[in-house]
Amino acid sequence: MLIQLKGGHVIDPVNKRDAKGDVFIEDGRIVAAPQGREPDEVYDVTGKIVMAGAVDMHSHIAGSNVTLGRQLMPELPYLAAQDGQPISPSPASWGAYATGIRYAEMGYTTVIEPAMIPTHAIEAQVELASIPIIDVAGLAILGNDDYTLELLRDGKGRSDELKDYVAWTLNHSKAIGLKVINAGGSEAFKFNDRTFSLDDEVPDYGVTSRAIVEAMQKAVADLAVPHPPHVHCNNLGIAGNVETAVATIEATQGLPIHFAHIQFYGYGKEGEKGFSSGAATLMDAVNKHKNATVDVGQVMFGQTVTISGDILRQFDGRRAASPKKWAINQGDGNGTGVVPYHYKSKSFVNALQWAIGLEIFLMAEDPWRVLFSTDHPNGALFVRYPEIIHLLMDKDERARWLDDVPEASREFSNLAEISRELTYSEIAVITRGAPAKLMGLNDRGHLGAGAIGDVAVYTEQKNKTKMFAGADYVFKSGELVVRKGKVVRVTYGRCYHVEPGYDPQIKRRVKSFYDSKYGVDPSWFGVSDAITNRRDRFATIPLSR
Amino acid sequence: MATVKGEEAELDSALERAADLLGRARFPVIGGLFTDISGAAAALALAEKLGGAVDHAAGTGLSRASRVMRETGATPASFGEVRNRADTVVVIGKGPLERDPDLIAKLFPGKPGLPRPGDNQREVIFLGLDKVRTPRHVRSSSIRGRASLPELVALLAANVRETRFDIRDKALCTKLNRAGERIRKSAFAVFVYDPAEIEEPVMHTVLETVRHLVLTTRAAIMTVAAPGNGDGVNLCSTWTCGLPVRTSFAREVPEHDAWAYETERLLETGEADALVWIDALEGEGTKRPKGAPTVVLSSSPGRASKGDVVIEVASAAGDHDAALYLSPISGIGMVKAGKANKDKPTVADVLTRIAELIDARNA
Numbered sequence: 001m002l003i004q005l006k007g008g009h010v011i012d013p014v015n016k017r018d019a020k021g022d023v024f025i026e027d028g029r030i031v032a033a034p035q036g037r038e039p040d041e042v043y044d045v046t047g048k049i050v051m052a053g054a055v056d057m058h059s060h061i062a063g064s065n066v067t068l069g070r071q072l073m074p075e076l077p078y079l080a081a082q083d084g085q086p087i088s089p090s091p092a093s094w095g096a097y098a099t100g101i102r103y104a105e106m107g108y109t110t111v112i113e114p115a116m117i118p119t120h121a122i123e124a125q126v127e128l129a130s131i132p133i134i135d136v137a138g139l140a141i142l143g144n145d146d147y148t149l150e151l152l153r154d155g156k157g158r159s160d161e162l163k164d165y166v167a168w169t170l171n172h173s174k175a176i177g178l179k180v181i182n183a184g185g186s187e188a189f190k191f192n193d194r195t196f197s198l199d200d201e202v203p204d205y206g207v208t209s210r211a212i213v214e215a216m217q218k219a220v221a222d223l224a225v226p227h228p229p230h231v232h233c234n235n236l237g238i239a240g241n242v243e244t245a246v247a248t249i250e251a252t253q254g255l256p257i258h259f260a261h262i263q264f265y266g267y268g269k270e271g272e273k274g275f276s277s278g279a280a281t282l283m284d285a286v287n288k289h290k291n292a293t294v295d296v297g298q299v300m301f302g303q304t305v306t307i308s309g310d311i312l313r314q315f316d317g318r319r320a321a322s323p324k325k326w327a328i329n330q331g332d333g334n335g336t337g338v339v340p341y342h343y344k345s346k347s348f349v350n351a352l353q354w355a356i357g358l359e360i361f362l363m364a365e366d367p368w369r370v371l372f373s374t375d376h377p378n379g380a381l382f383v384r385y386p387e388i389i390h391l392l393m394d395k396d397e398r399a400r401w402l403d404d405v406p407e408a409s410r411e412f413s414n415l416a417e418i419s420r421e422l423t424y425s426e427i428a429v430i431t432r433g434a435p436a437k438l439m440g441l442n443d444r445g446h447l448g449a450g451a452i453g454d455v456a457v458y459t460e461q462k463n464k465t466k467m468f469a470g471a472d473y474v475f476k477s478g479e480l481v482v483r484k485g486k487v488v489r490v491t492y493g494r495c496y497h498v499e500p501g502y503d504p505q506i507k508r509r510v511k512s513f514y515d516s517k518y519g520v521d522p523s524w525f526g527v528s529d530a531i532t533n534r535r536d537r538f539a540t541i542p543l544s545r
Numbered sequence: 546m547a548t549v550k551g552e553e554a555e556l557d558s559a560l561e562r563a564a565d566l567l568g569r570a571r572f573p574v575i576g577g578l579f580t581d582i583s584g585a586a587a588a589l590a591l592a593e594k595l596g597g598a599v600d601h602a603a604g605t606g607l608s609r610a611s612r613v614m615r616e617t618g619a620t621p622a623s624f625g626e627v628r629n630r631a632d633t634v635v636v637i638g639k640g641p642l643e644r645d646p647d648l649i650a651k652l653f654p655g656k657p658g659l660p661r662p663g664d665n666q667r668e669v670i671f672l673g674l675d676k677v678r679t680p681r682h683v684r685s686s687s688i689r690g691r692a693s694l695p696e697l698v699a700l701l702a703a704n705v706r707e708t709r710f711d712i713r714d715k716a717l718c719t720k721l722n723r724a725g726e727r728i729r730k731s732a733f734a735v736f737v738y739d740p741a742e743i744e745e746p747v748m749h750t751v752l753e754t755v756r757h758l759v760l761t762t763r764a765a766i767m768t769v770a771a772p773g774n775g776d777g778v779n780l781c782s783t784w785t786c787g788l789p790v791r792t793s794f795a796r797e798v799p800e801h802d803a804w805a806y807e808t809e810r811l812l813e814t815g816e817a818d819a820l821v822w823i824d825a826l827e828g829e830g831t832k833r834p835k836g837a838p839t840v841v842l843s844s845s846p847g848r849a850s851k852g853d854v855v856i857e858v859a860s861a862a863g864d865h866d867a868a869l870y871l872s873p874i875s876g877i878g879m880v881k882a883g884k885a886n887k888d889k890p891t892v893a894d895v896l897t898r899i900a901e902l903i904d905a906r907n908a
Contacts, residue, residue: 064876067784071614074787074801090798091787119625120876122868126582127784146659190630191662192732192763204660315759325618330765331875332625338618516656518625524871524878531868531879533583533893 001040002026003478008045008457011424012052014433014446018425023050025453028478032449045457048472051428052447053109053454057435058230058260058295059376060307061099061131062113063124063138065329065336069307069377070094072327072338076377079303079323079342086383086469094377100132101487102383107456107471109493110436110444113138114179114230114260115309118145119332119525121173128495129532133481135454135493137439139230140175141309142166143212144186145333147513152207157215160503166219167502168510174497174527174538176439177227178220179260181309182234183212186334189312196312197234198247209234210251217255223500224543226440228256228293233265236313240269242278246285254291258438261297261375262286263357270412275349277413279359287365293438295373298357298388300380301345307377309334317341332518343380345401351409353379355402359413361392361430362420371438372430389431390464392422397464440541441496453478492534499540546846546857556856560895563840563854564902570819570838572795573597576808577823579773579831580842581867582877584823584892585781591821591896594903598793598817599782600808602831603775606741608803610768611779611789613740613748620755622735622765623875624651629658631765632665633731635701635724637672637751638694640739644769645872648737653683662763663732670724673697688724690717695747702754705729733763740768770872773829774861777870777877812836822852825892827863827883840899842892859889 005023012018024031024039060066069076070091077093087093087102103111111131116124116138128136142148142165151162166178184207185196191203198209216229233248235241245265259265268278286294303322308314311328314337318326322342329336343350357379364370376382390397395418402416410416422430436445444452455475461467470485481489507522514520529538547559554562567573575588578601592599601607613619627634634652642648653667668684671677673694676687688697691714700717703710704725712718728734736751743751751766758764770776779789786792788801804810811817812834822833825844833841833852841852844860861867864886871878890898 062784064780067780070783070787071611071789072618074615077787091801092785092799093787095787096784117876119874122879123780123877126586126781126868126877130586130785190626190733190763191660203662321618325616327614327618328620328759330620330622330626330763332623335623335626517629517659518873519628519651519654520625520873524880525874525876526879528879530866 002034002037004039004042005045005050005455005457006042008048008050010050010447011428012447013425013429015448017447023447023455025455025475025478028453030447030449030451030453043473047460049424049458049460051107051456052432052445052451053456053474053476054107054431055435055441055445056108056111056373056382057371057439058114058373059111059382060113060115061111062096062127063116064120065115065117065307065309067127068327068329068336069305069338072325073305073340076303076305080381083302085302085381087381096127096130097132100134104133104474104476104482104487105470105485106385106468107458107474108134109454109474109476110135110441112136112176112439115181116140116173116175117331117333118142118169118173121525121527122531125174125495125527125531129534129537132490132492133476133487135496137176137496138173139177139179140169140173141179141181141334142169143180143183143216146517147510148212149187149202149205149207152211152215153205157211158218161506162215163219163222164502164506165510166216167223167500168506170225170498170500172522172526174495176497176541177225177230178216179230180213180216181232181334182236182312183209185209185234185312186310189315190330194312194316198244198251213248214251214253217252217257221255224545225498225500226541226544227438228258230258230260232260232310236264236310237317239267239275241265241267242281245282249285249289249292252289252291256291259292259294261373261379262294263297263299263353263360263379266356266360273348275352277352277356277359279356279363280414283360283363286370293369293371295371296357296360297373297375297379299343299350299353300374300384300387301343301350301354302380303342304377304381305338305340307336307338309336311335311337314339345404346406348406348408351405352413355409355413355415358391358398359415359418362418367426367429368434370430371434386465386468389427389468393427393464395419395421440544494539495537496539496541498543500543548855550853556890559854559856560898560902563856563899564906566819566838566840566853567595567821567899568903568906570595570597572817573819573821574600574808574811574817575821575823576600577602577831577833578778578790579824579826579829580778580892581774581861581869582777582781583868584825584861584896585778586785587893587896588823589782589785591900593794594900596795598806598811599790600806601775601778601790602773603741603771604791604807606739607771607775607779607789608791609745609748610740612803613745613752617749617752619752620759620765622767624767624873625875627735627767628652628654630661631733631735632661632663633668633670633728633734635670635672635728635734635736636674637698637736637738638742639674640742641737641769642677644739649677649679653680655680661733665732668727672701686720686724688717688720690714692717694743698747698750701725702750705754706757728758731762734758735765735767737767737769741771770870773826773831774869777868780870780877809834823892825858825860827860842895856895857889858895859886859891864889865891
């Protein structure tokens with residue numbers, strides 16, 4: 001069936017479109033304007049903004065870590081709704097089903113779960129498969145696991161064995177890329193270390209964070225996995241940590257690397273309170289190092305819960321828990337820390353975090369390398385995205401918010417002086433084109449012929465919060481799934497992953513390791529096509545070469 | 546095989562009868578839930594459709610642990626971390642070894658483990674039970690006395706915190722002092738318990754002890770897994786509706802209440818007017834409560850032939866591959882079928898077909 005979206009303002013920076021035009025969809029894909037054929041269905045979208053379906057490249061939506069958060073905080077949606085966040089007061093509101101529905105309503109059609117624990121990949125994948133409408137992919141976590149650390153300790157950091165192990169893990173978890181969370185830090189925590197920086201050594205292994213990240217960068221590059229290592233640095237959330245972030249960026253040796261939720265590393269230590277914006281310093285480094293991409297991890301005021309594989313940091317963060325409860329799961333590899341948190345506009349530190357995130361977005365010279373995220377739910381729930389887009393596109397809106405934060409927070413950030421307003425095209429870059437490209441999902445994030453038929457149509461409004469809260473239409477793989485901001489058809493999407501090759505010997509070695517250390521057969525946690533009863537649930541994306 | 550009121554029936558007619566029974570029900574409960582993750586997901590979907598409740602045969606322990614988690618959080622360690630890195634393991638009560646008689650052998654294998662903090666010889670302390678055999682490289686001791694298990698936990702907790710207490714039983718006092726000192730000097734002490742055996746205040750005491758210890762060292766709890774894939778079903782319930790088992794879908798928003806939505810209570814009081822009882826795991830079984838018209842999905846239907854509708858289903862991990870909670874990975878893993886048998890429908894198949902029949906009637 002040929003569908004025509006007629007007369008909209010098409011924003012497609014990948015294909016350099018920013019003008020009135022049509023978009024055609026047939027058999028689930030975008031097609032060029034067909035000659036001599038009448039469309040079967042025409043949607044008159046005159047005056048409306050037409051973009052590709054949005055791609056969220058860092059949002060914790062599934063897996064044993066997220067469900068630990070749900071177990072600790074079933075009341076999260078009640079508390080969030082109470083402080084005005086756009087979420088229904090029901091524990092089900094942060095269940096799998098509601099996640100897919102709400103994302104779709106906002107025009108999102110692909111979401112990446114950034115922290116699959118390899119031994120719990122089955123849970124992550126089963127949860128992902130129960131999220132409707134959106135396509136998904138997951139990143140598998142390595143870097144605090146003892147197999148990696150043994151290899152590095154034994155001087156095999158640049159060996160084929162590490163590369164094979166990374167490849168085996170990505171295959172075994174059906175992951176699209178590799179995540180490294182506080183490399184070495186979570187393991188050091190297990191030896192009772194309470195701080196861990198770039199050049200600190202993991203006890204007993206004598207391996208530094210720097211060495212782990214370097215080794216993973218090389219392995220991923222050699223494997224030609226499109227998405228570079230997705231790194232959560234050391235010292236998250238600590239005043240003065242911008243130095244760590246800059247040192248980490250400078251240590252990347254020109255190889256591709258992605259830094260997650262960089263806002264949490266944009267902290268200086270100036271002023272009486274020893275906490276200030278380090279955004280300018282950070283962005284100077286990001287702007288210079290063209291091999292690096294970042295996502296922001298924007299903070300918004302209100303109740304949320306933080307969920308992270310950085311158990312060292314989460315343990316430290318427990319003191320600020322609100323409500324006062326926390327869970328630290330000391331699991332295999334990274335484990336998970338869950339700490340509820342309430343960001344307050346009247347808090348000097350929280351307001352500064354909020355401002356630093358916006359500064360980062362607005363100081364980016366190249367929006368293709370500074371991507372949209374809140375690190376859901378860590379900086380804010382994903383339901384807040386429309387408000388963030390509003391803040392980025394409207395300096396008057398920022399000024400209104402700035403009026404509400406402590407004067408000291410304004411003083412220690414540069415946000416008030418920034419007049420930049422992101423354009424629709426730049427929003428399409430940071431929420432569509434760039435994340436799709438960075439994940440190697442080349443068939444989406446744009447509206448070129450051959451792209452997947454994921455399209456979001458919005459009614460232009462001055463109030464961008466309202467505009468992006470509910471799309472007029474959303475097409476997922478060519479099917480109309482949202483109309484007037486509400487889901488009209490519940491479909492189920494696909495999970496994308498990579499299949500880098502490896503020497504089969506690694507299977508024997510990993511099996512022997514797990515048998516001897518854990519009494520476990522790795523087949524128990526391997527993700528097979530059969531974990532869902534939907535044919536074609538899994539799809540492989542091509543490697544970079 | 547299927548039966549309706551004890552008479553053999555075709556699967557299709559048994560499904561129709563089940564759909565009749567459940568479609569008419571005002572408030573059905575889906576219980577037992579000895580099933581895999583697919584079965585649990587289908588049960589939750591059906592309960593939501595019917596406005597009924599879900600429970601698990603091990604719901605008491607699961608609900609307790611869930612409530613403690615919601616109230617104060619928790620500090621669990623994975624089985625692998627305990628096996629490799631704990632220098633002191635405190636086994637609380639008889640429950641853990643009743644659940645898994647080989648637990649000690651699994652936690653203290655003869656093979657060298659991963660690097661671990663500290664250099665203490667590994668030790669297991671049995672609290673409230675006699676010593677069991679431990680491998681030669683592991684020290685062991687037992688703390689028993691006339692005190693009850695909750696009292697022993699409280700006394701040990703006080704001792705760990707070096708809080709003064711006075712008891713007449715000097716032998717017990719000596720043991721507690723020794724254990725308290727050992728735990729304080731441990732690099733990684735882990736308290737193992739079965740949530741089905743100890744009550745919430747006792748769990749709070751243990752967790753508070755861990756929270757005290759982690760101020761200066763490493764410590765954790767480890768709970769033994771519930772029978773019947775209880776932990777897996779509970780996780781599935783949580784990611785589906787945000788709440789653990791013993792949740793009702795009768796109102797607009799799902800409601801969890803460990804007392805109100807217990808299967809037996811719902812049947813005894815007549816609040817539930819229909820039961821779906823699921824008992825379909827290889828090597829495990831659970832006893833069906835009585836009190837309402839029932840649809841039984843069982844992999845050993847001989848055990849439940851008097852139900853109103855009985856449908857024989859494939860056993861998870863016996864007849865078909867199954868995602869189940871596996872203790873050694875402290876999470877959900879995949880277990881291959883012992884001998885694949887595709888003739889019998891799975892729990893998920895049956896529940897999905899019943900849901901479709903009900904939909905068709907309501908259409």
